[in-house]
Amino acid sequence: MKKTAYMTMLCLAGSLLVATSTQAQTSKLVLREDNIEEVVNAMTTEEKVTLLVGGLPEGFKSEVKGVAGHTRPIERLGIPYTVLADGPAGLRFNPTREGTDQTFYCTGFPTSTLLASSWDPELVETVTTAMGNEVLEYGVDVLLAPGMNIHRNPLCGRNFEYYSEDPVLSGKMAAAYVRGIQSNGVGTSAKHFAANNQETNRTENDARVSSRALREIYLKNFEIVIKEGKPWTVMSSYNALNGEYTQQKQGLLTTVLRDEWGFDGIVMTDWGGKDNTVKSAKSGNDLMEPGYQMEIDRLMAAVKDGQISQEELDRNVRNLLNYIVKTPRFKGYKYSNKPNLKAHAQVARQAAQEGIVLLKNDKSTLPMNGSEKVALYGVTSVDFVPIGTGSGQVNTAYTVNMQQAMTEAGFTLDEHLAEFYRSIDAQENAVDMMERGRVTRRKHAEIAVSTKAIGLQAQANDVAVVVIGRQAGEGEDRILKDDFELSAVERELLQNVAMAYHAQGKKMIVVLNIGGVIETASWKHLADAIVLPWSPGQEGAHAVADILAGKVNPSGKLSMTFPVSYMDIPSSKNFPYDPTDRSPRRGTKRNVDFTEYEEGIWVGYRYFQTNDVEVSYPFGYGLSYTTFAYSKPTVKADANGFKATVTVTNTGKVAGREVVELYVATPAGGLEKPARELKAFGKTKMLAPGESETLTFNVSAYELASFNEDASAWETASGNYQVLFGASVTDIRCTSAFKMSKAQAWKVNDALGKK
Numbered sequence: 001m002k003k004t005a006y007m008t009m010l011c012l013a014g015s016l017l018v019a020t021s022t023q024a025q026t027s028k029l030v031l032r033e034d035n036i037e038e039v040v041n042a043m044t045t046e047e048k049v050t051l052l053v054g055g056l057p058e059g060f061k062s063e064v065k066g067v068a069g070h071t072r073p074i075e076r077l078g079i080p081y082t083v084l085a086d087g088p089a090g091l092r093f094n095p096t097r098e099g100t101d102q103t104f105y106c107t108g109f110p111t112s113t114l115l116a117s118s119w120d121p122e123l124v125e126t127v128t129t130a131m132g133n134e135v136l137e138y139g140v141d142v143l144l145a146p147g148m149n150i151h152r153n154p155l156c157g158r159n160f161e162y163y164s165e166d167p168v169l170s171g172k173m174a175a176a177y178v179r180g181i182q183s184n185g186v187g188t189s190a191k192h193f194a195a196n197n198q199e200t201n202r203t204e205n206d207a208r209v210s211s212r213a214l215r216e217i218y219l220k221n222f223e224i225v226i227k228e229g230k231p232w233t234v235m236s237s238y239n240a241l242n243g244e245y246t247q248q249k250q251g252l253l254t255t256v257l258r259d260e261w262g263f264d265g266i267v268m269t270d271w272g273g274k275d276n277t278v279k280s281a282k283s284g285n286d287l288m289e290p291g292y293q294m295e296i297d298r299l300m301a302a303v304k305d306g307q308i309s310q311e312e313l314d315r316n317v318r319n320l321l322n323y324i325v326k327t328p329r330f331k332g333y334k335y336s337n338k339p340n341l342k343a344h345a346q347v348a349r350q351a352a353q354e355g356i357v358l359l360k361n362d363k364s365t366l367p368m369n370g371s372e373k374v375a376l377y378g379v380t381s382v383d384f385v386p387i388g389t390g391s392g393q394v395n396t397a398y399t400v401n402m403q404q405a406m407t408e409a410g411f412t413l414d415e416h417l418a419e420f421y422r423s424i425d426a427q428e429n430a431v432d433m434m435e436r437g438r439v440t441r442r443k444h445a446e447i448a449v450s451t452k453a454i455g456l457q458a459q460a461n462d463v464a465v466v467v468i469g470r471q472a473g474e475g476e477d478r479i480l481k482d483d484f485e486l487s488a489v490e491r492e493l494l495q496n497v498a499m500a501y502h503a504q505g506k507k508m509i510v511v512l513n514i515g516g517v518i519e520t521a522s523w524k525h526l527a528d529a530i531v532l533p534w535s536p537g538q539e540g541a542h543a544v545a546d547i548l549a550g551k552v553n554p555s556g557k558l559s560m561t562f563p564v565s566y567m568d569i570p571s572s573k574n575f576p577y578d579p580t581d582r583s584p585r586r587g588t589k590r591n592v593d594f595t596e597y598e599e600g601i602w603v604g605y606r607y608f609q610t611n612d613v614e615v616s617y618p619f620g621y622g623l624s625y626t627t628f629a630y631s632k633p634t635v636k637a638d639a640n641g642f643k644a645t646v647t648v649t650n651t652g653k654v655a656g657r658e659v660v661e662l663y664v665a666t667p668a669g670g671l672e673k674p675a676r677e678l679k680a681f682g683k684t685k686m687l688a689p690g691e692s693e694t695l696t697f698n699v700s701a702y703e704l705a706s707f708n709e710d711a712s713a714w715e716t717a718s719g720n721y722q723v724l725f726g727a728s729v730t731d732i733r734c735t736s737a738f739k740m741s742k743a744q745a746w747k748v749n750d751a752l753g754k755k
């Protein structure tokens, strides 16, 4: 063969080779962590748009059943679907599946309010490390949690899913929650961003909030979780904020969240389609959930007619792809469907022990010695409430109830009484089954016990334990009558039991198995001891029994205030509650169509403490079976903030842990200031009697700042700062002070709209 002919052949073969390999490359282009830009460029508009709308293509089956949502696959480019499931007290999906006998139960951990009452971020991280393992091992990519809206008003139906009335406590707990879950290589979704503080008309309500209240109260906790927890995703809320739906509010989702706080994950909508998907996408709401065809159609049309620019579309797509490459599904993780539920139940029990709050303990009523004969009253002693209802519920294999837990702890129960409540529970379950959808009577409504029976029981038993139960849930706010306030039957039960047992020189202990704050001022004098386990998860009753029997020394403290009466709370004037008919307001504009956050920053203790208003139990309050002394506070300040220490000594007779709350009273600097604000907190290790520990707190100058609306700036005033070390917001044990010589300011965008 001639050389030239040979060369031509080689060249031809070469170009053929190049051609085939380019084709192969194009057809083989699959998503990798390092080729996101290339994949974005290779995607059709339709592919891009479908990636921004959740759901699954028709006929496509998810491996994980009964979850809240998905992101769509694009198989051509090796983009898998991903799975999103609730949150926050554990993973929620269907526990049974067609075609298999295997069950898929999840652990019901304590609800967020209880976790917050532990004041222990390390504990929260341990809990959510276990929870996140279930997320991973059940094939889920993102847990739709933490829920972290501020407890603005106790009647909000979802407060049990949230942490606190205080943004620092809420933010630190949420950050710990996120770190624990994400340590498993799965994601979280900090929700509901933002000002979603009521359930009444939650999908339409316009929260009208001043910039100062937003920055200092309703956004501060989100700022902390974004900076310290780095959640993969954020969920925008249903409601509007100052006239714009949050999912369509560029100032919130882009200017504040991304530009100011540095968030680099995806924002998804809360579940349900809103008008103006296009505005949402443009504003920085990357993903529409659960995803509807109409949203795809709207986005397609908007890209075609230029309403959404190519840059905007690509920006959101890029965010989605950056998220997808982090997921276990993308990485091909072979999940087991067999998390260690037994071990996680122990974690749930320990967490409940750490967050239960002892509200009252006259004459050392508690702990009992563990062998008493106990008359256990209340329908929730059997039908124990581990959690609330709605998307925050968890399908658990079991819930331990108070009868079981008390018996296991060694107490002897009054069997007649126990049987009475078991039979009521059985009847109630039958009613529920028969009348599903139109249950006539509120579940957990208390049943009257005759005074004669109570009298006999008081003779036959050593002590009475009365369990008061409440369950709240998504989609509905609580009401005053029979919910915030005790029902007539509950009141009568407490009165009659107290009277009969006290007449015998015996005690009455009350256990509050509730989801949110209730009225306590009018009846607490009747009880010798009050234990508050909130809704403590599937193992919570064990934890209550551990505390009653003295196996565990309580160390939880309130993450919110218990007021004397409902109307003492400033936001009650502007909450969906009608004082005349004592039911939620329906069909009126105020507090339904819009809610004025007239109280501004005066939420919770900021109001009560500053205005010296009496409360039933203050923020940060909780008793122990031992006592603690605080000594030797030190404070070292410079322009960057301050470092403080305090030494805590166990001065009592049993081992225990103490929460120390660090409040700061800041100089006015031209603004109205709360008397004191929580800036940091710490919890000692288990201290043996006589043992001490020095706790250290670091607070930056920025964290000391208040928000000046006129200047749109965070400002740390110059002047004298008082540092207070408290066992609660009202129980300050020692103080220190420092001087800030120079004022500092951090200018931010005026992006949140005027109320």
Ligand code: BGC
Binding pocket: 068, 086, 087, 144, 191, 270, 271, 391
């Ligand atoms: C809730 C969210 C939840 C979502 C998915 C919505 O109704 O507000 O908190 O994550 O449903 O279940």
